[in-house]
Amino acid sequence: MKRTLTALSLLLALSAASAQTLTVGLDADPPRLDPALSTAFVDRQVMNQIFDKLVDVNENLKIVPMVAKSWKVTNGGLTYTFKLNTGIRFSDGTPLDAAAVKYSIERNMTLDGSARKGELGSVKDVAAPDAATVVITLKAPYGPLLAVLSDRSGMIVSPTAAKKAGADFASGPVGSGPFTFVSRKRQDNITLKANTGYWRGKPSLDTLVYRPFPDGDVRVANLLSGAVQVITPVDPKDIATIQKNPKLDVDTFQGLGFQGVWMNVTRPPFNSKLVRQAFSATVERDAINKVVFLNTVKPAAGPFPPGTPAYSAAIKAPQGDVALARKKLAQAGKANVSFTLLTSPGAVNAQLAQLYQAMAAQAGFTVKIETVEFGTLLDRADRRNYDAVMLGWSGRPDPDGNIYDFFHTGGSNNQAGYSDPGIDALLEKARAQNAMSARVATYNVALGKILDDAPYVFTYFSSNTVGVSKSLTGLKLVPDGILRFSTADLK
Amino acid sequence: MLNFAARRLLAAIPTLLVVTLLVFALVRLLPGDPARLQLGEEATPQALTELRHQMGLDRPVAVQYLQWLADLSHLNLGRSLQDHASVAGLIAQKLPTTFELSVLSLLIAVALALPAGIFSALRPGSVTDRLVTLLALSGISLPSFFLGILLVYLFSVQLAWIPASGYVDLSENPALNLKLMLLPAVTLGVGSGAVLTRFLRGSLLEVLSQDYVRTARAKGITGHFVVVKHALRNALIPVVTVLGLQLGGLLGGAVVTEQIFSVPGFGRLLVDAVFTRDLPVIQGMVLTSAALVLVVSFVVDLLYGMIDPRVRYA
Numbered sequence: 114m115k116r117t118l119t120a121l122s123l124l125l126a127l128s129a130a131s132a133q134t135l136t137v138g139l140d141a142d143p144p145r146l147d148p149a150l151s152t153a154f155v156d157r158q159v160m161n162q163i164f165d166k167l168v169d170v171n172e173n174l175k176i177v178p179m180v181a182k183s184w185k186v187t188n189g190g191l192t193y194t195f196k197l198n199t200g201i202r203f204s205d206g207t208p209l210d211a212a213a214v215k216y217s218i219e220r221n222m223t224l225d226g227s228a229r230k231g232e233l234g235s236v237k238d239v240a241a242p243d244a245a246t247v248v249i250t251l252k253a254p255y256g257p258l259l260a261v262l263s264d265r266s267g268m269i270v271s272p273t274a275a276k277k278a279g280a281d282f283a284s285g286p287v288g289s290g291p292f293t294f295v296s297r298k299r300q301d302n303i304t305l306k307a308n309t310g311y312w313r314g315k316p317s318l319d320t321l322v323y324r325p326f327p328d329g330d331v332r333v334a335n336l337l338s339g340a341v342q343v344i345t346p347v348d349p350k351d352i353a354t355i356q357k358n359p360k361l362d363v364d365t366f367q368g369l370g371f372q373g374v375w376m377n378v379t380r381p382p383f384n385s386k387l388v389r390q391a392f393s394a395t396v397e398r399d400a401i402n403k404v405v406f407l408n409t410v411k412p413a414a415g416p417f418p419p420g421t422p423a424y425s426a427a428i429k430a431p432q433g434d435v436a437l438a439r440k441k442l443a444q445a446g447k448a449n450v451s452f453t454l455l456t457s458p459g460a461v462n463a464q465l466a467q468l469y470q471a472m473a474a475q476a477g478f479t480v481k482i483e484t485v486e487f488g489t490l491l492d493r494a495d496r497r498n499y500d501a502v503m504l505g506w507s508g509r510p511d512p513d514g515n516i517y518d519f520f521h522t523g524g525s526n527n528q529a530g531y532s533d534p535g536i537d538a539l540l541e542k543a544r545a546q547n548a549m550s551a552r553v554a555t556y557n558v559a560l561g562k563i564l565d566d567a568p569y570v571f572t573y574f575s576s577n578t579v580g581v582s583k584s585l586t587g588l589k590l591v592p593d594g595i596l597r598f599s600t601a602d603l604k
Numbered sequence: 605m606l607n608f609a610a611r612r613l614l615a616a617i618p619t620l621l622v623v624t625l626l627v628f629a630l631v632r633l634l635p636g637d638p639a640r641l642q643l644g645e646e647a648t649p650q651a652l653t654e655l656r657h658q659m660g661l662d663r664p665v666a667v668q669y670l671q672w673l674a675d676l677s678h679l680n681l682g683r684s685l686q687d688h689a690s691v692a693g694l695i696a697q698k699l700p701t702t703f704e705l706s707v708l709s710l711l712i713a714v715a716l717a718l719p720a721g722i723f724s725a726l727r728p729g730s731v732t733d734r735l736v737t738l739l740a741l742s743g744i745s746l747p748s749f750f751l752g753i754l755l756v757y758l759f760s761v762q763l764a765w766i767p768a769s770g771y772v773d774l775s776e777n778p779a780l781n782l783k784l785m786l787l788p789a790v791t792l793g794v795g796s797g798a799v800l801t802r803f804l805r806g807s808l809l810e811v812l813s814q815d816y817v818r819t820a821r822a823k824g825i826t827g828h829f830v831v832v833k834h835a836l837r838n839a840l841i842p843v844v845t846v847l848g849l850q851l852g853g854l855l856g857g858a859v860v861t862e863q864i865f866s867v868p869g870f871g872r873l874l875v876d877a878v879f880t881r882d883l884p885v886i887q888g889m890v891l892t893s894a895a896l897v898l899v900v901s902f903v904v905d906l907l908y909g910m911i912d913p914r915v916r917y918a
Contacts, residue, residue, distance in 0.1 A: 229646075
């Protein structure tokens with residue numbers, strides 16, 4: 114028996130060496146591998162290997178060509194004309210031409226239950242005047258369009274496969290990307306194989322396997338034991354452990370999202386601006402970075418992380434100021450304010466909540482921490498059935514995705530119930546502007562007011578953390594946190 | 605016997621009906637909206653309304669319940685809200701894995717409990733007895749998540765003997781399957797084994813103190829024979845009951861262990877379904893678990909008759 118097992122492991126090891134298989138550990142099982150229906154971040158990790166997009170973003174968040182080799186914006190920002198690369202084929206042999214691009218975008222706009230309808234809401238019409246040209250006409254100028262097309266809305270699906278599969282496309286997705294879908298077993302693995310005819314060159318890896326490990330300890334144990342070669346994300350506490358291992362490394366790079374605390378402006382105690390300002394003033398961002406994140410995050414002053422187009426160095430993250438907090442509370446006519454801070458389970462969340470509690474206590478706040486499972490937390494946040502809630506955002510390459518829905522009246526992520534007609538007007542204006550410099554100027558005006566009104570305390574910008582085997586090379590680290598394996602190689 | 609079996613099976617139907625009502629009501633009482641959870645960061649009001657309609661969640665609750673019952677009568681458990689997969693199909697995919705894990709862990713449990721319980725009961729108060737009692741108590745007290753992580757650390761990270769996680773179908777590669785299932789089965793088996801040891805020891809001690817055992821010994825039958833032939837058989841009755849309960853519990857999903865070892869079984873599917881509020885999957889799985897527990901307790905009842913001929917199915 115023992116001999117059989119040894120022989121078997123040897124065989125497995127040999128087959129792994131000859132055919133390059135890379136196994137990636139994710140923190141969740143991607144629910145839906147359909148660009149239209151996908152709603153989870155983790156879907157994008159896998160879909161980016163299967164599908165090509167109209168455009169992509171690079172390491173510096175610049176929009177770069179992908180299926181579209183060039184584009185121009187005319188008619189006051191209302192018309193986008195894309196010239197496509199030719200000769201591309203989907204893995205099922207269907208040609209990827211302008212008609213396929215038109216089909217994919219229209220599918221995203223119309224499919225029942227499509228989660229892309231919102232971000233493509235400004236699109237009036239998609240035309241394919243010839244096989245290599247796509248023209249998108251907008252109802253109103255929409256600056257974020259290219260960034261939107263660098264994500265799920267711009268993924269091109271094989272029309273043949275999508276029409277045949279209907280609502281079941283997610284169980285057999287077909288694209289033109291560097292890898293093709295082979296199989297999936299729910300909660301166990303998703304297996305992809307190299308697209309040998311990939312138009313940008315065959316990938317070095319033969320097989321790419323994604324496996325879900327929701328528990329951070331289990332994820333890291335699998336990396337340490339060599340069962341997987343890449344994991345993302347890495348819990349802050351595990352970074353040192355991985356770095357101590359001579360065969361492994363941790364890549365930490367800036368993400369696109371922000372984290373912090375919403376304050377419910379529709380009910381006491383945070384319907385008072387002074388009380389909100391007081392709580393905001395108690396937050397010691399450097400302490401959070403040091404204690405909870407072991408110096409792996411950056412203090413946040415607003416919704417735009419460093420390195421993103423709308424980041425402004427002029428807006429500095431304030432230091433914690435207990436005296437100021439006390440003064441604000443006194444101005445509000447209160448010596449002590451009690452509130453409940455809502456959070457979801459997890460070691461990091463528990464530590465964060467306790468830090469907020471301790472910091473606020475110094476200024477006269479009594480904070481009760483309530484931990485509820487994430488679904489319940491979202492439900493209560495949406496119903497505004499909370500005082501303060503710890504809730505962040507994974508981030509989008511375009512600044513609009515990090516601000517509009519959060520602070521616009523009735524915005525889908527405006528959990529505070531914040532409403533200011535002046536801010537609404539500014540956010541709408543920025544959306545219609547095409548030049549980034551003009552948009553940034555508009556955002557900065559809006560941010561000045563939002564930060565003063567303080568419906569949200571921006572605390573930190575999270576980083577993307579990837580634990581990798583040193584034998585892996587050529588991995589591109591893009592701030593959107595999606596690992597691109599088309600150029601990766603295992604030594 | 606046949607009569608007894610038929611009556612038991614008939615009695616299971618109202619029990620299952622009550623389970624359907626309870627699980628349906630409990631699942632609806634959970635805070636959190638499946639559509640909101642599915643849409644996540646993309647939950648615009650329009651998308652939410654559309655998705656709720658698509659999921660049928662905008663219909664009256666009573667209509668949803670009756671529809672579910674009507675589907676159940678055709679053995680249709682519905683479709684997952686997550687990816688439209690058939691719930692019956694998902695359960696059928698996961699159940700063999702969990703069944704294998706349960707059986708393996710019970711084998712380990714019995715292999716640990718039989719010798720430990722017997723030795724312990726034969727020499728009450730001895731060093732062996734105290735050691736067994738101490739180990740059994742530790743086994744009961746050790747939470748599976750801790751033992752699991754400990755085993756991974758020792759056998760996968762430090763010694764690199766067994767992969768930390770992974771799963772291969774038994775039919776695909778039996779040797780590798782057993783190798784990968786070993787740590788999760790041990791993790792579960794230790795706890796069950798400890799419980800069984802305690803029960804076996806107690807039950808055997810009681811039986812050994814009874815008159816008929818003394819009589820048997822007085823007749824000159826050797827100790828070994830008395831224990832195996834006379835005492836053990838009687839002592840096993842409560843143990844089989846506990847074994848049945850343990851198996852029922854394990855089939856309901858070894859949630860934590862499956863999570864630690866990434867075994868794609870029943871428990872993991874259930875946790876995932878609860879977190880995403882995949883109502884049809886939760887309902888289907890709880891109902892299946894209830895049915896399995898009923899089946900196991902039915903089998904245990906039948907086993908009584910084989911172990912103890914005094915039991916009659918009147």
